[in-house]
Each structure stands twice: as structure tokens, then as C-alpha cells.
Amino acid sequence: xxxxxxxxxxxxxxxxGVVANNDVSFDIGVGEVHALLGENGAGKSTxxxxxxGLVKPDSGEMELHHLPFAPAEPSAxxxxxxxxxxxxxxxxxxLNVAENIALGMENPPKMGDLAARIRAVSDLYGLPLDxxxxxxxxxxxxxxxxxxIRCLLQDPKLLIMDExxxxxxxxxVDILFETLRKLSAEGTAILYISHKLEEIRTLCDNATIxxxxxxxxxxxxxxxxxxxxxxMMVGSSLHVPERSxxxxxxxxxxxxxxxxxxxxxxxxxxxxxxxxxxxxxxxxLGGVAGNGQDELLAVLSGETLTAAGAVVLDGQPIGNMGPVxxxxxxxxxxxxxxxxxxxxxxxxxxxxxxxxxxxxQDLENRGFLKWxxxxxxxxxxxxxxxxxxxxxxxxxxxxxxxxxxxxxxGREVLQRPEVLVVNQPTWGVDAAAAASIRQAxxxxxxxxxxxxxxxxxLDELMEISDRFGALNEGRLSDIRTAKGLTVDEIGLMMGGAxxxxxxxx
Amino acid sequence: MLKLEKRPQPSQxxxxxxxxxxxxxxxxxxxxxxxxxxxxxxxxxxxxxWDPLFSEFAFYYRPQLLVKGAPxxxxxxxxxxxxxxxxxxxxxxxxxxxxxxCGAGVGLAFYPIEAWYIFPLMVIAGxxxxxxxxxxxxILKVRFGTNEILVSLMLVYVAEQLLAxxxxxxxxNPQGFGFPGSRNLNDYASANSWIDQSVGxxxxxxxxxxxxxxxxxxxxxxxxGFHIRLTGEAPRAARFAGVNPTRLILICLGAAGALAGLAGxxxxxxxxxxxxxxxxxxxxxxxxxxxFLGRLHPVGILxxxxxxxxxxxxxxxxxxxxGLPSAAIQLFQxxxxxxxxxxxxxxxxxxxxxxxxxA
Numbered sequence: 101x102x103x104x105x106x107x108x109x110x111x112x113x114x115x116x117g118v119v120a121n122n123d124v125s126f127d128i129g130v131g132e133v134h135a136l137l138g139e140n141g142a143g144k145s146t147x148x149x150x151x152x153g154l155v156k157p158d159s160g161e162m163e164l165h166h167l168p169f170a171p172a173e174p175s176a177x178x179x180x181x182x183x184x185x186x187x188x189x190x191x192x193x194x195l196n197v198a199e200n201i202a203l204g205m206e207n208p209p210k211m212g213d214l215a216a217r218i219r220a221v222s223d224l225y226g227l228p229l230d231x232x233x234x235x236x237x238x239x240x241x242x243x244x245x246x247x248x249i250r251c252l253l254q255d256p257k258l259l260i261m262d263e264x265x266x267x268x269x270x271x272x273v274d275i276l277f278e279t280l281r282k283l284s285a286e287g288t289a290i291l292y293i294s295h296k297l298e299e300i301r302t303l304c305d306n307a308t309i310x311x312x313x314x315x316x317x318x319x320x321x322x323x324x325x326x327x328x329x330x331x332m333m334v335g336s337s338l339h340v341p342e343r344s345x346x347x348x349x350x351x352x353x354x355x356x357x358x359x360x361x362x363x364x365x366x367x368x369x370x371x372x373x374x375x376x377x378x379x380x381x382x383x384x385l386g387g388v389a390g391n392g393q394d395e396l397l398a399v400l401s402g403e404t405l406t407a408a409g410a411v412v413l414d415g416q417p418i419g420n421m422g423p424v425x426x427x428x429x430x431x432x433x434x435x436x437x438x439x440x441x442x443x444x445x446x447x448x449x450x451x452x453x454x455x456x457x458x459x460x461q462d463l464e465n466r467g468f469l470k471w472x473x474x475x476x477x478x479x480x481x482x483x484x485x486x487x488x489x490x491x492x493x494x495x496x497x498x499x500x501x502x503x504x505x506x507x508x509x510g511r512e513v514l515q516r517p518e519v520l521v522v523n524q525p526t527w528g529v530d531a532a533a534a535a536s537i538r539q540a541x542x543x544x545x546x547x548x549x550x551x552x553x554x555x556x557x558l559d560e561l562m563e564i565s566d567r568f569g570a571l572n573e574g575r576l577s578d579i580r581t582a583k584g585l586t587v588d589e590i591g592l593m594m595g596g597a598x599x600x601x602x603x604x605x
Numbered sequence: 606m607l608k609l610e611k612r613p614q615p616s617q618x619x620x621x622x623x624x625x626x627x628x629x630x631x632x633x634x635x636x637x638x639x640x641x642x643x644x645x646x647x648x649x650x651x652x653x654x655w656d657p658l659f660s661e662f663a664f665y666y667r668p669q670l671l672v673k674g675a676p677x678x679x680x681x682x683x684x685x686x687x688x689x690x691x692x693x694x695x696x697x698x699x700x701x702x703x704x705x706x707c708g709a710g711v712g713l714a715f716y717p718i719e720a721w722y723i724f725p726l727m728v729i730a731g732x733x734x735x736x737x738x739x740x741x742x743x744i745l746k747v748r749f750g751t752n753e754i755l756v757s758l759m760l761v762y763v764a765e766q767l768l769a770x771x772x773x774x775x776x777x778n779p780q781g782f783g784f785p786g787s788r789n790l791n792d793y794a795s796a797n798s799w800i801d802q803s804v805g806x807x808x809x810x811x812x813x814x815x816x817x818x819x820x821x822x823x824x825x826x827x828x829x830g831f832h833i834r835l836t837g838e839a840p841r842a843a844r845f846a847g848v849n850p851t852r853l854i855l856i857c858l859g860a861a862g863a864l865a866g867l868a869g870x871x872x873x874x875x876x877x878x879x880x881x882x883x884x885x886x887x888x889x890x891x892x893x894x895x896x897f898l899g900r901l902h903p904v905g906i907l908x909x910x911x912x913x914x915x916x917x918x919x920x921x922x923x924x925x926x927x928g929l930p931s932a933a934i935q936l937f938q939x940x941x942x943x944x945x946x947x948x949x950x951x952x953x954x955x956x957x958x959x960x961x962x963x964a
Binding site for chain 2: 467
């Protein structure tokens, strides 16, 4: 570590109604792996967007190599040696790896030369990747490698990574960390954004912790416990859900050799899935994104219909029933995508309460709507799940992601389901709210419902599941008791690492 | 520098203000257009918007407001249901023609019997005709995934050919001295849609008001209306809520077709009186403007229908009194939709004056 690479002094950025960053200052040294830690909405994204030239600060300054640094746009930041890997990839699925990388370059070399350089860089940093493969066929981990290699080809001095491990298997995380350590040893600084504390403890040299747009602390992660860092992040003690080990009762929901083609071209076909969920049980289904989670939810919600006997609820075949009939019988679901799937963005919360609540909450009478009751139901969700909004008349899109998530989960939980299936229930939700959502799911199970939680957050699944299974390319692993599973076993259930073998040259 | 900034939620005030703003902008731009044509712009605007209601001859024009407005409102109400759900029926003109042909056909088949049941049968036939014509794009869309915009639009031209063939052949007046066109239904008491011709009141006007009330209740108080709006706002959420898209397409296109068919029937049995080659006057297309100008809201459509009827009548007056070309009036109506869609941005965005920071 020789000297300071990037120095940030008093950066402030306000949006209408919210101060995203308030007087943020810290330094990143040459070759340092620096963690930026904070809950969702703490201002991490805004901060790195300012460094990357996507957002202009209201005040404050930055210095790169002791020279004033104020990138007007990302290309200026890239020219100065700052590269960024986004959480959401910007790749064209129908193009191959080399073509995708060429698209992001100012002056792309010839395809043959580029492919050779991609191979060289991928060998050098231990990131196996074949430049000729079509991106649509790649796993999330491999897609991320495309993004990383795209950055590395620019020979960056500072690499910003926004929640890189959220889509990776444990084995893929290991490969990534190996690469990042190698880069750091060669003098490339890394700004690593995450809220996964154990990762930061294993990887990072220093950490800056943000809360509500302000720096609330710094620490050396290796010398701090995860709990200390979490408390700085949240500002209060974490509420850890309690596992009330109820007796496992009779089978509520059953899938029998369920197979279903995906409705979208790059979707995953479900193959021969069988499972049982019992009264009082939480079944956790892990797996890397894009391995059939959305498709499985659609099959359970009734958006995709199957043979009647493939889905059985309380002994009754329901595979050929639509969403309304299933809700009447007590099978409720909450999809991953909040805006546009679980909720209609431009409609009010009252209307969104009606969206799934009409049947079970008695919000209609022979087709005629009871708006008064719908509003009461929306207000009940808002009150019970601490949804921060001025009132039920507000549009769903006006809510922050976490608040809308609380609304969506609350809407289903308060309908007292017999079986509840949720996909990514705490995605993008801050730690305190995530804990209360998990607690609500556990309470539901304790009250006699069966709960299926589909999630990519393994910590979450380990915390609340009685039994655990994993989806891999549309197949379901054996389902095992969650207690006592090791990280390696989970990784194997998830199908091992994707593309562990070195690409054939 | 002007900057557009997305509003956290659509502005309620602008939702109501944009149609008014669009009308004002149309008046300004239309005035400029008329000035270029060598006409006095103030006089032209006054002729279009003021004279039909308050001039010396308004007693003659006012009934026309109901006559022109009724088919526009009736058709636009039907279209708005589909538009709300993202189902784009552009072929109301064709459904209007077929409704008129079927309804008039039934009436003419009974000629010269006088009986109370003839007109109700014609109403049913008119609605069924329009419905059936709309079912063609609906079923093709549901079964084969065809684009309803193209199919419904092309069927307009098929309907026009049918209309010409009917007025020259099957429905031609046998006592018409060989002129194209059917018997005049105004001379056939049992097949006549007038209630009181002196004030412009016919059954189509009544049907228009009923349609407005019915659509209002459907959209605001009924599950089907909620599903229609939901499908338009967020199709995936609608699937998740349990909306059957196939059913919705059939209902929306069917309702639009039936209402357009009714409009055609009331027109042919009243104001127009006979099936003739040039029977259709473009109501089916103008109704698209009416639907949007009225914010796809039943009450809004009622007001927009009245306004559009006004420009029709005022346009006619301007044409005869000031010598404005009829194309200028159509351009004027088109501008209204254009400006509406433009200022619509303000509902979802706000304009901010921002100074460019110096980097």
C-alpha cells in the first residue's frame, strides 16, 4: 500500500425530498480493497455513481492521484482509470462474449485480437470464460465475469463492484475473491459494495460504513465482528428471528413430477420437480438466479397451468386452476418482481390491495367492488407491516422498493393463507424490515400454514428454513433438513460452481 | 436549460388540465394556420367554437350537436374500454358500417309492415353486426396472435366495399329510379330512430348517455372494469391477479364493436336515413381522438364528444361562410390529438429550469 489513490472530501448530493449523501469523506489507497457498507437506501449507489461520473455532486470534491477529479460522464471516469461492475448487467443475450465486450469499448480492436486478449486476461486472473459463447447461455456468475473482464481490459486503477456476490454460488464467490486479491496485489484498488458482512471480513482491508447518507464509522473488517459492523450499519441491535420449532403436520402442498416450459425465450424449463410442504413448515428453496425460480412461482400462482395432478393442495388437484381459484382455496403467492408483477406501479395501494385480496378479504360482491373495505385492508397492511407512505391513496411506484416489498408480503400474509409461496421476500429490503418480514413468515408457519421461501440469499434461507432444497437448471435437488448443512454441501446442492472447468481454447 | 423530471406519481391536476391546454394550443396553432390561409384567425376560431352555440342561427346548429356528438360518444366509450386494457381497436369505422348495414337490412326486410318490434330488432341486429365484425380481429388475435390494429383497420376497407356493394345491389331502393342507396328509413315509421327531430334527439343520444353511465360504473365499481384497467397498467400483474387475457380481449373488442354497430344503426335509421355509398363520415376514426381527449374516462368522453361535435359543426360553418377548405378543419381536429399527446408529458413529468453546472 503506497499512498492514496482516491480521496473523497465532503461529497454531498441531495434529491428532492432526500439527502442521498451528506458530507461523505474517505480515502482509498493504491491496491486497497475498501468496503462500502450500508443498508439499502444508505446512499452507497449514489456515492459510487458520483465517483463513476453518472451523478454530479452538489458539493464536495474528489482527488485521484492528488489531482482534482470531477468526471462529467462515465467515459471520463474510465479514461482516468475508474471502472465499475454494476449489480445489474448490461449485456445482450443474443450476442457472444467478445461481441458484448466490443460494444462497451470506445475503439474496439478486431474480433480475433479481442478474443485473444479476453482469453489472456481470463487466464491471468483465473476467470474461465470462452469469448465465443452466447451470453444468453451463460450463468449469472459467468455473465459477471464478462463484465469484470470488460473492465479489466481497460487496465483500471480503481475497480468498483456493486454487490457482486448476490448472484453467485459459494464456489463462484471463492473464484471471484481469488481474482480480486490478485488484482489488489498488482496495485489495483477495489471499492467493494456489499451488505454481506462475512464476505467483507474475508476480503476487505478497510471499511467505510454509511447510514442515511452519512459516514457513521470506519473499521478494519478483519478485526471487527460481523455483529459490530451490522450494528453500525443498522444503528440499533439486530432482531434475530426466533425459530419456534412447531410440530410438523400433514402435507399441505405437493408437486408431483412437475414439468413446465418457460413462457420466455431465455427462461428455464422446469423438469420433474416433486416436493411436499407440511403444516407448520418453512421450506427454503435456494439456487442462483435464473434457474427456474420465476417459473416455479408462476406454476404455483396459477399463471402457468399444468396437468391437474402436478400441483396438489390439501389433497385436491389444482394444477389446471387459475390464480383466483387457487386463492380461494388458500394458496397465495408473492412474486419477486414487485413493480409490474406483484403490484401495478401507477395504481394506488388500495387498488393494489384489491389486486390479490378480492377473494379472501371479501372485497367484492357479485363483481361489484367494495372500495371502503379495500381501503381498510390497505390501511391494515400499511399499519401492520410498517409501510412508510402518506396513505393508501398513493401510487405503488411512489414507494421505495423496501416499503413496497413490505406491502406486497403483508398483503398475502394478512389474508391468512393455507400455503404461502414467496420469491425473494427480502430482496432490496433493509435489515430491520427484512427481519420483520422473516418473522412474519415464521409466525405464519407457527400458526399452521405451510410456507415456501424461494430466495437467493442463503443466509436468509438458513435462518428460517426447516428443510432446504436448491433449484439448478430447472431441476430440484433432494430436499434436506436445513439444520447442520455446511456451505460446501449447499454449494453442491446448488449444482456446484458454474463453469468451474477452464474454458477450452 | 429545460429539464424533464419524472414525477413520483402522476399529477392529478395535470390529468384534468392537459385536455384544456391542448384545446387552447390547438386554437393558437389553428389560428396561425388559418392566418396563413389568408383568413382572419379570430373570426375563424369564433366561427368554429362560438357560432354553433350562440350565433343568430344557433337554433339550427344546436340540435346538430346531439346528432354529431351521439355516435362519437357511443363509439368512443366502446373504444376506451379496449384502450384502457391496451387493446387497440382502430377499426370502429368498419364496425359502424356493418352495424348500420345489418340494422338497416333487418328494417328493410320488414318493409312495409308497421310493427312495434321492428326497431328493437334492428337495434339488436346493429349491435350484433358490429360485434361480429369486431370478433374477426379478436379471434384472430386470440387464436393466432395477429395484431388487432392492422386487422381491424384493414377490415374498415372491406366494410366500405361491402357498403358500396349493398347500396348498389341488395339494399338498393327498388323505387329509386336506379340511383344507388336504400329506401329512406325516415319515411318508414317503424324503423326510425328519431324521438324528436326538432331538438336533434334520437335513440342514439339516449344510448350514448346510457353507455357513459354504464361505462362509469363498470370502470369504477366493477371487478371487470378493474381488470381492464389493471391489464392496461401492468399486464403481468393482471395475469398474477387472475385476469384471463383471452376473455378480456374478446370482451373489450366485442363491446367496442357492438357500440360502434349501434352508433351505425342509429345513424342510418335517423340522421342519415339511408344506406348509401358515402354513408360513413369518419366517426369511427374521430372517436379515437374523442376517447383520448376524454382521458379514456366516460365523463371526459362525453365532454370531448361534445367539443368534437362542435368542431364538426363549426367547421362546416367556417367552410360555407369563410371558405376554409375542409382539409383545414380535419387538420385542426388532428392537431387537437397531437397537442394532447404532447402536453400529456406534463402528467408524468415536470419541467424544471436548470442551470448547467460548469464542470
